[in-house]
Amino acid sequence: MLGPFDDGPSERAMARAGRVAEWFLVGGLVFQIALVIVTELLALYLAPANPGLDLFADGVVTSSAALLAGIGAVIELVFVPLVLGRLRSGRFRGAESLTIVLAVVGTFFGFGLVGLLFVAAYVNIGRAEAHREESRVRGAETPLAPSIAPAGPPRLAPGTAPQPPPVPVFAAMPPPPVASPFCPRCRRSTGWVPQYSRYFCYGCNQYL
């Protein structure tokens, strides 16, 4: 959902905060639309005793509360999808600035309540961003973090000779071992795979 960050604790925390932010954004919009419906229903109920509810003197019952909520709903219907798009493409800063606009709109046109939901979304976008920074820092310090290591060896087409996976240019190379140990399973000699810092048995097609 949030790009290539789908493993590691920081990436998971980032995805979770992003999802929570999405729920608050959608929740705010749903709440705003509910306010339109509730205020309009209330106006219709009160209309027989209040001729003033015909705001535009056009024979249509519209309370000022329903009008305000409606304006907010229209603005939010435009902005919420924009924020969701930015969030999903990982543009957290852009998503944050639009969410501030939504918080202001939700406070004025959503009678404060909707604004609170958008503030909660803003907080969670900030959290997602912080977790991404965390994973970047961690990634820079330990490019060979366990989250990058595969569960198994590279897949091979039948009949092809096993090849060690290509070495990423950014990888810090650990010192090569003096002598490779023998595989405890098949007793063949093993090969050192620097980017995973592990020995690989090409006989068993497994890391030691």
Ligand SMILES: [Zn+2]
């Ligand atoms: Zn083996």
